[in-house]
Every structure is written in C-alpha cells, then in structure tokens.
Amino acid sequence: MKMAKIGVVFDDMDAELKWSKKRNLFEYFIFEILDHFRIPYEKVDLMDKYNSFDVMIVSHIRDSEEACSKILEYIHAGGTVVSYGGLDSIRKKLGFSNKLASQKGYADLSAFLNQHTPLRFLDAEPWTHETDLDVTEFGAVADEAKTWQGVSALQQIKYGSGTLERWSVSIPQTIVGLQQGTKPVIEDGIPAPDGTANLDEEILKAEDGFELCWVQDRAFTETGMPYFPHPYADLWKEVIMEHLLKIVLGKGLTLPFLDYWPANVQHVAMISHDSDLNVDESAQMTLDTLKAENVQSTWCMIAPGYSSSIYDQIKKDGHEIALHYNALEQDEGIWSAEAFQTQLDWLEKTTNTNNTVSNKNHYTRFEGWGELYTWCENNGIQVDQSRGPSKKGNIGFLFGTCHPYFPIAWADEKNRLYDVLEIGFLTQDLNHNTLSDVSVIQPFLDGVKRVNGVAHFLFHQYHIYHLPKVREAIVQLITTAKTQGFTFWTSKQINDWERARRGLTINGISYSGDIKVTSRDEENDFMLLIPIAEDHALADDEVIVRRFGFNCKQVQMKRT
Template structure:
C-alpha cells in the first residue's frame, strides 16, 4: 500500500515581496489546516524543490508568475496539483477559461457534503469555461446567499498530461482565517443584530466586534426562540477539503494515513471554564461542591484580587486547572497593555503559588487589534487562550466558525507566522441567567461539535452557579447530554497539551503489521487511521469512518 506524499508550495521569494508591500499571504495557513488534520506534509519554497523532489500531491499556497510553468510541468508529469482562488491568467487561458467572476463574500453548496448547509466563504474567483477539453469534473455551486440559485464551478478538475489540476474557486485559507480571526483588526464596535439581541455597539472593544458572519443568514432559532450561530463554517471547509483530498488519493491507488483527533475511547471532548469575576470565596466553595458531585474537572480563570489561598489549594487538590483571567476592561480597573498583562499574571502566580500558568481568557472578552494578545501570551509563557467567544445573548454558538483548537495566524507585519498559542474558543456563557442564552441550544451545539470532532467549551461564572438555580440547571443539562453523547470533560490545559503532542506523531512508512510511526510515546492511546478504497473489501482489524471513508484503525 503506497502512502502518498504531500507537499505545500509557498514561493518564498514571492512571499517576501508581498510582506514588504504589507500584503497578506494567507497561504501560510495551509500548515495549520494540515497540522490540525494530522496529515504529514513538507514545505517547498522554490521551483527547484518541486523539480528535484516532487511529492505525489502538491498544494499551491503561493506562486509567483515565474513558478507556474514548473507547476504545470509537475502536473503534466503525473502529479496532483491543487490550487485555490485567484491564479495567474496564463494558467486559466491554457485550461480554457472564458470569464472569471469574483465575489468578496458568498456561499457555496457542496453536493458531496450532504449534511452541510451552504458554506459561507470569502475571496471567491469562479471560472466560466470557454472550451472544456481538459475539464473532467465541475462540481459545487456558488450562491449569493443560502437561498439563491447557484452557479456551478466551485470545484473543477482538469486533466493535464499524465496528471491533474484541481482548482477550488474559494480561497480556503483566507476563508478559514477570516471566520476564526475576523477579516480585519478590531478597532471599532461591530454592527449590532437587527433584532436587538446583539448590541455589539456598546463602546467596549471585544473579540466579537470582529466577527464575520451574517446576523440573518447564519443564525437559527431553537424551540424556545433562542437565536444562535448554528454551523462552524470554517470546520466545514476543513472537512470538505480533506474529504476531497482523500478521494483523489484513493482514486490513484494510494492512501494517506493520519492521526485521529482524540485518543482511543474518547468520542468527544467538552470543557467547562469558570471566570472568577466577583471573587467571593463562598461562590468558589459552591462551585467546587457542584463539580465534585458531578465528577467534572474545569479550568478556573482567576481575576485580581482572586480568592483566598485555601480556595486555590482546594481547586488544585480536586484536579482543576488554575488559569489567568486577564482584565483589560477599564470599568473594572483593567487596561489593554502588555505591562498590565504581565503585572496581573505575576499577581496570579504569587497569589495562587503557581510556577506556570498555561491558559488565559480575557475578562469580558476584551480584545483590540489582531495579534497583540497572542504575542503577550507567547512572551509570558501562556500556551493557550480561550477569549474568543460571544458576549451577547444573540451571538452564541459558532460565532467564529469553529469548535476546533487551533493555532492562530499573524498578519503581514509578522510575515503571517503562526502564533505559538492554542486558541480554544467558547460557545456560550452562563445559561438561563436571563441576559444570555437559555439551555435550549445545548443539544444542537453538542450535536454539531460531535459531528466535527471539536471541543464543546461552555463558560460559567462561580458567582452565578452560587446564586442562580436556573444556571445550575443549565450546568446539569450540559453534563447529562454531553455524557449521553460520549463526551469526556477535559481542562483547557489538557486539550492544549494533547493538541501539541499529537501533532508530533507522524506516520512515515508501512510494514506488514501496520504503520511506522514517529514519536509514538508522546501520545498515549493516539489512533492512526489508514483510509481504504472501496475495492479493498474485507480488512483485518477494526475500521471506523472518517471524512466519509472507511479507515483501518491502529491504537498506538
């Protein structure tokens, strides 16, 4: 069984020129898309890399005009070339393109992803064909909005010599980044919801001021009328792209092993984080009791002045994570600055007798700019952030298009590098409190997180768990339904550590008794999956379905 090799071509000379001009190179994010899927790949940065050591699959992240001839020859020689969004007009004319239609924002219907709604996307470049001698597939529809008529051509596949060029009309990295991190830095209030459920224009800069979904098209309502963003579009794009990649790999008689999302025996992961805010010891004691009775370990985000040392000792003894709750909310005495971040973090380490703090969540989801917070986290040893989530009743759910842990990307001024911080966004704050969501959305959110194999992260405040019986009922509903669906409750630290360790596990070869794996000791119970073609029939050992394909399963 031949294991396909995957390369990502990012023309370094072209990238340096763009960065010098202040232009974004979102193609750098292919490293994160493939890394999150645990698909082994290597970067290629100049034409000679492609010529001297061609991979079986080559994803084009960025190519200058001078590179396209080499990429064409790669496909002609039998390679699988995958391109996205705008490419040079020269390539289009050689493939028979008559017209190019460009849209800044649109939706797409992907018929091979039957359980998906139309997916929101950005930077779409649709090709209309003049002649079609090379066009062997023309699938997926472009829509102006989810209920509009479609224009075919989201995914086109061309026969070129002995190989193929597959072109997606959507710039997938730019779309995922735009959904997860916004399409521009947060410098002003976001637009409020037209139905009055999301007053983002209250004069406080927050993470959700930079969200890029549509209040009308991207929300649904539960049976109680609770509005919520119902689908993680960024995760949908990841899944659709990987599914198509595996289809092409298997069609060529190859396979492409990868490491599964969670360890063996774990069907899904849920997380509860707690924001200390009013810092009353009695509220912490109530919360410790509630979580202990339910067998839940949580992430306690601590804000100055915090609890007494005795409470911290009890939190540690119960196996919870003590985390940082950075206060940059001016009305509560905070400030948005690196110096204040460092001062408050130092206070927490001293007050709770901690040598290291792994996780942070910003008080009130305060946010400014683009990557400042992530840089501060890197500088002071914070390994995971959890600040990206809703602040209003009407924007709960998949506000940022994802339920995955991910490494965010910088802008052009930092050469679009990935920050060394795992982002774990949350879905909603205290349920049944009145000013936020009710618990009717727990079931649909858990269902979708389970389908996408992400993290169901719910935020509570100790003070509300102490004072409000409806909030405690919301916690009980979450715990009951999550366990019925097979979710395990992890802390933020555990999620971030697993994500980092698991990315180090690589499938490098094949023996008669299974895959050859690098760094297997780093990830106990990690699962290697080997996709199988439909022609392989009965296979020895356990199989499961991922990305729509049957996979042979090995537990490390």
C-alpha cells in the same frame, strides 16, 4: 496500500516580497490545517523538483510565466495539482476568464462531497469556462445576493496526462477570516438587527470582528433562542480533507492521518469559569457542584481573587487555575503588555502556582490582530480562550470553529503561526435571565460531535451561586454531555494532548500495513487511521471507523 507523497508549494521568495508590501498571505494557513490532521506532507519551494510527488497543493506562487510553466509541466506529465483559488497566470494560459468579482457567499457541495450544509465563504474567484480542455465541474457557489448563476465550486481540468483541481473558494483564507476575522479589531461590530446582541457598546471585543451573517447564519431553538449552528471553518477543513483523500484513493494510494482524540475518548467537553466578583461563597458552591458531578474545570482568575483556602481546594479537586486578563476600562483594566504581565504575576503569587498555562480575557476584550497572542507567548501562556460570545444573540459557532488551533499572524509578522492554542467557547451562563436558556445545549453538543471538536461552556461562579437556574443548567449540561459520550477536560489537558499530537510524525506504511511514526513523547493511545477503498477485504482483527466519508482502518502505532 502505498502512502501518497504530498507536496505543498509555497514560494518563499515571492512571499517575502508580498510581506514587505504589507500583503497578507493567509494561504499559509494550509500548513496549520494539515498539521492538525497530522497529514504527512513536504513543503517545497517554486524551484524544487515536483516529479516525485503524487499530489501537489499549490499554496502560494508568484504570478509569472516561470511559475506557470513549472506547474503546467508537472500536470502535463501526469501530476495532480490542487489549488484553493489563485493561479491567475495559469488561468490566462489555459484560456479561462474571471469576470465575476470576488464576494462572500455560500457553497453547495452536497452533490459530490459528504457536506449537506451550504458552507459560507468569505472569498471566491470563479473561473469562467471558455476553453476546449476537458473540464468537469462540481458543486455550486453563489454570492450572498444569489446573483451568480451556474458557477461551480470545483473545476477538474484535464491537461496532458494530469489534472488541475481548482477550487473557486479561497478555502484557507476563508477559514482564517471565520476564525480570526478579516481585519484587526479597531471599532465596534455591527449589532444584531433584532436587538439580541448590542456589539456597538464602545467596548472592543473579539466578536466585533466576526464574519457571519445575522440573518442567513442564525437558527432558533424551540424556545426562540437565537444561535449560530454551523462550525463553517471546521466543515471547510473537512472539505479539504475529504477532497484530498478522494484524489489519493482514486490513484490507488492512501494517506494516513491522526484522529483528533485518544482511542478511549469519544467526544471532549470543557467548562471554564471567570471569577469576576470573587465571592468565596460562589467559589465554594461551584466546587461542591463540580465535585458532586465528578468534573474538573478551568478557573480563570481576576483580581482581587479568592481567599487562599479556596485555591487550596481548587487544586486539591484537580481543577486548573488560569488567568482572567482584565483590559476592561470600566473595571480599571488596561490593554497593554505590561498590564498582562503584571496580572499574571499577581495570579501566580496569590494562588501560589507556577507555569500558568491558560488565559481568557475579561468580557472577551480584544484589540488589533495578534498583540494578545504575542503577550501570551512572551509570558509562557500556551492557551487562550478569549474568542467567544458575550451576548444572548451571538452564541454558538460564532467564529465557525470548536477545534483548538494555532492562530496566524498579520503580514507584519510574516503570517507566522503563534505558539498559542486558541480554544474558543460557545456560550456562557445558561438560564441567566439576560442570556440563553438550556435549549441550546443539545444543538451545541450535536454541532461539536459533527466535527469532533471541543464543547466549551463558560459559567461564572457568581451566577452558579446566586441563580439556582444557572446551577441547574451546569448540572444539566454535564449530565447530558456524559450521557452522549463526552469526556470533560480542562484547558491544560486539551493543550497537553494537542501538543502531544503535533509531536507525532507519520513516516510511511510498512509492508505489514502498520504506520511508521516518530513521536516526541510516550503517549500510547494515539488513534492512527489509514483510509481504505470501499472494496477493501477486511481481516478478522481489523477495526474500521468512518471519517470524512471514507472507511479508515485503525492500526497499532510502530515507533521508529
């Protein structure tokens, strides 16, 4: 099969204008989504030629007659355009209206995609069908109050010889809002109505900016533990992928991509610890527990730290030493670039290590939008783990994701992608008397398996030592996860792998059916996949896996 040629339109000149007016263009996050899948694409500007592309994804264009004519000319000549909201100038030209104000809500896509959970969205711009054009509508969106009636999630609009596939939901913006919030953290979040998550405690935290609904988005385990069960952001990424593959295969083409993990790794789990009270005995108990279970973890260290012999054992056992940046005023912490650098210097001197890779903020302290990521960049920190819950009632997929991702900056930095991999966590200290119990382990593992992300659990060494039930919980987690095919990695291992993936570029498909790639490293266990038609005749040596609702052929990587 021939590989589809994908173009992504981003109007750089208009973007500069919007940024100068402090307007965010979170549409830019489509590049991070495609890069994570390693989808081959070409970024094009408004004035570039489009006729060589099989599919054009319109990320951002100016609202002008010129832009409208350029896109419509491409469609009329037989092209396919995909848009996630927007295209207001084209709406007017085609005779649609948008009488519904944008709101938060849920999309039901089960009738046409492999998504059976109503997906929360944070922004939608439905078009009302008032035209003689051939329009096919798919799925349904409803606002939170369910006042929208008969509003479709996707409109497939025939125009000339081509098609405009327009989503009502602004999907990249929704993903950003779920993962990072919709505004900087400058005030406390709204607490849970049942009293299980007191976010209004006058401590600014990552979760103060979360965008899920306490009522509609939480579930409860058989023991009554509340949790957020759906990785909405990751599921929206799968929607983008499944829809794109459906278009491409419908054209008799294919679109190779890179699977999330190495060929010999089925699922990935991670355990991190925050040293907090820094009791040597608690560190030793944790080391002994992990050694007995043959698991390596990530140790986030806060001053004054452990004795030097503990650090020697941490390194000897293959664990990762990371920073636990303290900006909690009650613990004499400060939120500043200088404090971050000072604490990192202390860590590396005290532990006799260099090139620290990872950080997690003490008490999930977080302010603003991207200051933390800038500090990480400036100090060589490649991974942050601060986006996770601190309360009993907001555990789970609080930020809609369990995938590593590169966060997007605010308009003042032109919505660039930070060079810091975010690996959030799901919960902490299971079986602690003020937190959740082990009944959430299976739902969390199931949710992670569903989207092939990272099952990241936090356990404080102090609680492992002082609370036998917490120690039992970490052993139960490890045993359960291993039984279900999870491999435990440290934060550094996940970072190294993800950055290695990002160094691989898919260039095409040879006549023999092999994917041609270039790669910056010598990894030999990448799992490359070629989506194939359902009636594809399989050779005896072909291995087929199911991804995003389609059969995909695993192929041997060929370097060029």
